[in-house]
Amino acid sequence: MNKIKKELFKILETMDIPEERKDVDKPENIRWLKRNIRINNKDHEGLSDAEEILKMIMKRVNNRS
Secondary structure (H helix, E strand, C coil): CHHHHHHHHHHHHCCCCCHHHCCCCCHHHHHHHHHHCCCCCCCCCCHHHHHHHHHHHHHHHHHHC
16 A cells, blocks of 8 residues: 555645645545545646545545444
8 A cells, every 4th residue: 555655645746735635644635635636636647547546545444444
């Protein structure tokens, strides 16, 4: 999972995302990103990859609950 989160973080670093929301170890940030990542990044080349990674992370977070 760390490799996936690192890849997501690399993409998020190039996006217009609040710094405090880039901490993908917090489930609340994952949920926030799933809802809001497109707002200022709809034309970003890494958007679809970031959304796919977020979906994978959310599945793992939900399975732990």
